[in-house]
Amino acid sequence: MSASPPPATDQAGRSSRVPVLAAASFATSTQTFVVSGLLNEMASDLAIPVAQAGQVATVFAMAFGLSAPFLAALTARWPRRRLLVGMLCLLALLNGLIVVTHSFAALMGLRLLCGMAAGMVVPAAAATAAALSTPEHRGRALATVVAGSTCAFLFGVPLGSLAGEVFGWRGAFGLAALLSLGAALAIRLLLPEVAGEHGGLRGLGNLMRTGVRKTLAVTFLAFGASFCTSAFIGPAVNRVSGLTGGQVGLMQALVGAASFAGIPLGAWMADHGAVRKLWLLPAVMVLAALAHYALLSGAADGMASAILFQGGVILVAGACAFALAPLLQTRLVALVPEARNVVLAANSSAMFLGQATGALLAGIAIAGLGIQGIAAAGAAMAFAACLVAAWMNLGAPPSGRRG
Numbered sequence: 001m002s003a004s005p006p007p008a009t010d011q012a013g014r015s016s017r018v019p020v021l022a023a024a025s026f027a028t029s030t031q032t033f034v035v036s037g038l039l040n041e042m043a044s045d046l047a048i049p050v051a052q053a054g055q056v057a058t059v060f061a062m063a064f065g066l067s068a069p070f071l072a073a074l075t076a077r078w079p080r081r082r083l084l085v086g087m088l089c090l091l092a093l094l095n096g097l098i099v100v101t102h103s104f105a106a107l108m109g110l111r112l113l114c115g116m117a118a119g120m121v122v123p124a125a126a127a128t129a130a131a132l133s134t135p136e137h138r139g140r141a142l143a144t145v146v147a148g149s150t151c152a153f154l155f156g157v158p159l160g161s162l163a164g165e166v167f168g169w170r171g172a173f174g175l176a177a178l179l180s181l182g183a184a185l186a187i188r189l190l191l192p193e194v195a196g197e198h199g200g201l202r203g204l205g206n207l208m209r210t211g212v213r214k215t216l217a218v219t220f221l222a223f224g225a226s227f228c229t230s231a232f233i234g235p236a237v238n239r240v241s242g243l244t245g246g247q248v249g250l251m252q253a254l255v256g257a258a259s260f261a262g263i264p265l266g267a268w269m270a271d272h273g274a275v276r277k278l279w280l281l282p283a284v285m286v287l288a289a290l291a292h293y294a295l296l297s298g299a300a301d302g303m304a305s306a307i308l309f310q311g312g313v314i315l316v317a318g319a320c321a322f323a324l325a326p327l328l329q330t331r332l333v334a335l336v337p338e339a340r341n342v343v344l345a346a347n348s349s350a351m352f353l354g355q356a357t358g359a360l361l362a363g364i365a366i367a368g369l370g371i372q373g374i375a376a377a378g379a380a381m382a383f384a385a386c387l388v389a390a391w392m393n394l395g396a397p398p399s400g401r402r403g
Helices: 008-015 018-046 055-074 080-100 104-132 135-167 169-190 200-208 210-230 233-241 245-271 280-297 304-335 337-369 373-392
Strands: none
Touching: 018 055, 018 080, 018 104, 018 135, 018 169, 055 104, 055 200, 055 337, 080 104, 080 169, 104 135, 104 304, 104 337, 135 169, 135 245, 135 304, 200 210, 200 337, 210 233, 210 280, 210 304, 210 337, 210 373, 233 280, 233 304, 245 304, 280 304, 280 373, 304 337, 337 373
C-alpha cells in the first residue's frame, strides 16, 4: 500500500516547528561573521600580522563553500534532526577548543573544521524547513531559516564583538559555542524527526541539470554583486559622508534592515508563484549600482541629501539580494525535491563563493577606477544575474505555488 500524505492538521503542526530551525542559522552565521571585528585583537595576541589573522575568516568561508555539496551528499541518508544536533554539538566543541588554543596553526585547523560543520548545518536546516512545509508555504518556511542569519547580523555579531571586547577575542568563540549548544538543545527538544533522502552521492548529479545550474549561477552573481559594496562599505561611506570607524556602523545597520525588508518580499513572491519574475530583483540591483556609481563619482562632501541617497541605494540593493534567497531556494526544491539537501547545500556554496568573488572583483575595480569601482563591479555582476534569470524563464520553471 502506498503511503498517503499526512493530514492537514499534522502538516500544520510540523510547519509550526520551522521557526526553531532559525536558531541553527543564527548560531552558524554569528560565528561566521563575528571574526572580522576582532582581527586586530587576535593578531596582537598571537603575534601575527592582521592580514594573516584575516585568513581565519577566509579558511572558514572556503571550507564551507567547497565542501557543503559533497558533505550534504555523503550525509543525505541521515535523519535531519540527528544531523543538525550532531553538527551543532561539534561546532560547540570546536569553538570551545578555539577558546583554549594558543597556536595559529591549530586555530586555522579548527576554523576549517568549523566551516565544514557549518556547511552541513545551514543547508540541512533549509531542507528540513522545506520538508516540514506545504508547497504553498515553502517560501515562507525557507525565509524563516534565512531570517536566522539576518538576526545574526543585527544581534549575534554585535553581541560577539561585545564578548570579544570584555573577555578578549576568545570570548566571541565562547559565545559561539554557547549559541551552538543552545540551538542543538532547542532542535532536539522541539523539532520532529525528518527522514533523510535516498540519493546519497548520486544526488550530486542533479547539480548538472540545466535549471539547477542556472539557478546556482543567479545566486553566485547576485550575492557577488551585493558583496561588491558590502566588502568595502567603510571606504564608500567615508567617500560620501566622511564617517569613519564606529560611525560606519550606522550605514552597516541598513544591511540588516534591508534583509528584514527583502526576506518577506521574497517569501511572498515564492508562495504566490512569482518565481518567474525574479529577474526583476537583479534588474533593480543594476539600477541601484549605477546610481551609487554616479554618487561616488561626484562631489558629495557630506551633504545630507547625498548621505540619505546612499543609504537608500544600499537599502534597496540589499533588500533585493535578500529577497532572492527564498525565491531561489524555492525554485531549487521544486526542481529537485528528491535531492533538496544537495542542491540547497550547493546554493549556500554559490552564495559564499559569490561573495568572495564579488569582494575580489571590487578590489580590482578600485585599483583601476577608484572607490566608485565597487559600484561598477556590482552593476556588472547584477546585470549578468539579470540575464541568467531572464534566460531561465525561456523554459517553464516550477514555482513554489501549486493549484
